[in-house]
Structure formats: C-alpha cells, structure tokens
Amino acid sequence: MKRRFIKKDGIHRRLEGWPLVFTVLTTIAILVGGLVEFLPLILVKGSVDKIATVEPWTPLELEGRDIYIAEGCNTCHSQMVRPFRHEIERYGEYSKAGETVYERPFLWGSKRTGPDLARVGGKYPHLWHVRHMENPRSTSPNSIMPPYPHMLENDLDLSDLPTKLKRLRMLGTPYSDDEVQNAIEIAREEAEAIAREVEAQGGPEGLETKQIVAIVAYLQRLGTDIQTTSTAGSGASSAPEDVNASR
Ligand code: HEC
Structure with missing residues (x-):
C-alpha cells in the first residue's frame, strides 16, 4: 500500500510527509534566494549610488x-x-x-x-x-x-x-x-x-x-x-x- 502511494504521488508528496526535512530544505531554498538578492548589493561597488560631491562629515x-x-x-x-x-x-x-x-x-x-x-x-x-x-x-x-x-x-x-x-x-x-x-x-x-x-x-x-x-x-x-x-x-x-x- 505504502509503496504504491509513493509511486503515485511522487517525490514531492513524500517530502511533504517529512515535516522536519521539508522545513530544512525550504529554509535552504529561501536562504539561497535571499543571498542571490543581497550579495550583489554588498559586493558590487556600482550598486551604491555615489555622488562625487558628497563628502564625509567633518x-x-x-x-x-x-x-x-x-x-x-x-x-x-x-x-x-x-x-x-x-x-x-x-x-x-x-x-x-x-x-x-x-x-x-x-x-x-x-x-x-x-x-x-x-x-x-x-x-x-x-x-x-x-x-x-x-x-x-x-x-x-x-x-x-x-x-x-x-x-x-x-x-x-x-x-x-x-x-x-x-x-x-x-x-x-x-x-x-x-x-x-x-x-x-x-x-x-x-x-x-x-x-x-x-x-x-x-x-x-x-x-x-x-x-x-x-x-x-x-x-x-x-x-x-x-x-x-x-x-x-x-x-x-x-x-x-x-x-x-x-x-
Ligand atoms: C517636539 C518636537 C521637536 C523636537 C524634539 C525638536 N524639534 Fe526642531 N522643530 C520642531 C517644530 C514644530 C519646528 C517648527 C517651528 C520652529 O521653527 O521652531 C521645528 C523647527 C526646527 C528648525 C527650523 C527648520 C526650518 O526649516 O525652519 C530646526 C533647524 C530644528 N527644528 C532643529 C532641531 C534640533 C537640532 C533639535 C534637537 C536638538 C530639534 N529641532 C528638536 C519640533 C521639534
């Protein structure tokens, strides 16, 4: 019975049946998405709108x-x-x-x-x-x-x-x-x-x-x-x- 259930509903259905594993994988997916958005902002210098005349505070x-x-x-x-x-x-x-x-x-x-x-x-x-x-x-x-x-x-x-x-x-x-x-x-x-x-x-x-x-x-x-x-x-x-x- 169990095996047929898995076959019919595929890997995703099986994952959903494992709350902990599913939570970990979802978290990883969200983190990767976040990094892809966030990293260029820190690493690419051109992403900061610098204005030549703007100087630090005296x-x-x-x-x-x-x-x-x-x-x-x-x-x-x-x-x-x-x-x-x-x-x-x-x-x-x-x-x-x-x-x-x-x-x-x-x-x-x-x-x-x-x-x-x-x-x-x-x-x-x-x-x-x-x-x-x-x-x-x-x-x-x-x-x-x-x-x-x-x-x-x-x-x-x-x-x-x-x-x-x-x-x-x-x-x-x-x-x-x-x-x-x-x-x-x-x-x-x-x-x-x-x-x-x-x-x-x-x-x-x-x-x-x-x-x-x-x-x-x-x-x-x-x-x-x-x-x-x-x-x-x-x-x-x-x-x-x-x-x-x-x-
Ligand atoms: C409770 C709110 C409040 C706080 C706190 C406050 N202000 Fe004001 N401020 C005002 C209001 C209302 C005005 C407009 C009336 C006036 O010119 O006093 C104003 C006006 C000003 C103006 C003139 C702005 C303009 O374009 O005419 C300056 C400069 C200013 N505040 C600086 C400061 C500084 C510096 C501090 C802190 C040390 C401060 N304010 C704290 C409410 C506040």
Whole structure:
C-alpha cells in the first residue's frame, strides 16, 4: 500500500510527509534566494549610488550629529525630502540615495512633528540657530519645539572624536590618517570659526567650547553637498519671518 502511494504521488508528496526535512530544505531554498538578492548589493561597488560631491562629515559636524541623535531631534524631524512636487516646493530638491552613503545610522525618519531638515543647511544664519536652540519661540512664534538652552552652556566633549572617525573608517567612510589623528584640532578650528561668525552677527561670545557650535556646524551642512535645482529650502531665505511659512 505504502509503496504504491509513493509511486503515485511522487517525490514531492513524500517530502511533504517529512515535516522536519521539508522545513530544512525550504529554509535552504529561501536562504539561497535571499543571498542571490543581497550579495550583489554588498559586493558590487556600482550598486551604491555615489555622488562625487558628497563628502564625509567633518569632525565637528560628526560631533553635532551625535548630539542631534542624543537629544532625540530625529524623533520630530525627518531628513528626507520625498520626490513629490509639494515637498520639493517646500523644502528644496528631493533627497538622493547617494547623499546618505556616509550616514551610520541614517536619520531619514518618517514622522514630522517639525519640518524636514534634509535641506536646512544655509537656510538661516548661524545666529538664528543659536537663538532658535536657546528658545525656539524667539525666532518662530508659537513653535512647539522644546528649548535647548543647555547647549549654550554645556562644554563640547571632543575626546572621542579620533575613535569615532576610526570606527567609521572601518565601516568604509574615507577619512584620512591625518583627519583621524588630528580630529580634535580640526574640530576646534571649525568651532572657533563658527563662534567668531556668531559674534560677528551680534550673538553671544565664547561659544567655541560649547555644544551649540557642533549642532550649528551639523545643521548648516545638511543637504548642501549637492547642487540643488530648486531654491526653496536652501539658501533662499534667511528672514526669520519665513519660518512659519516654511512649516
Ligand atoms: C517636539 C518636537 C521637536 C523636537 C524634539 C525638536 N524639534 Fe526642531 N522643530 C520642531 C517644530 C514644530 C519646528 C517648527 C517651528 C520652529 O521653527 O521652531 C521645528 C523647527 C526646527 C528648525 C527650523 C527648520 C526650518 O526649516 O525652519 C530646526 C533647524 C530644528 N527644528 C532643529 C532641531 C534640533 C537640532 C533639535 C534637537 C536638538 C530639534 N529641532 C528638536 C519640533 C521639534
């Protein structure tokens, strides 16, 4: 009886009768399929959309990015302009995959309690950001963004920067030996330049050792690596009155 059953229904029917073997074989089949899809993405360099003008974060920007993550700014702000007309008119050129090749972890996000920040770099002067972080309602009446006045008081801790750059280099970000070794000095110089500009714009003095300069460095870089075709969202306006209009 049994033999005839097998003959009639073939090998597949027999396999289905062995749940364990069948499960193992199915798993292998799925894994092979997965690898065929996945491996080229890691192994073939051309599968990553590189853009020649996109550069890794400078040391101070990287530190600012870490503060951004630590403060949870990404829970309210996305960093991805979607390729829809209403988004492009509001924020500027839509985001390209190649713009985030050095993002670890990426901060694209999908929830916007505040506006998208992917193209905020250059939209406002440094001092605007200092004032906005200290008290968002001073630049944007009715803003529901929380104030971060401690950023103007807390000292910037740059001591981990060489390690951070080294780790990112291990993951493929092309930092040079010089950048890794001198990360702290490079960051200090950047901080100095931003602090001087804030002073020149009539802002508070002595911010070069504070967290705020790192956040400003980071925000001012966002979305500026590629030439945008639309003027909305980048460099177009620096008037504080525009804030609500751009929300
Ligand atoms: C509770 C949600 C929330 C959090 C958290 C938050 N924001 Fe905002 N953010 C907003 C809202 C709402 C606005 C729009 C009103 C305004 O300009 O303040 C905004 C506006 C901004 C703008 C101006 C954008 C533009 O195009 O005009 C910047 C820059 C910004 N936030 C940076 C930050 C940073 C940096 C952090 C973290 C330190 C942060 N935000 C945390 C809600 C938030």
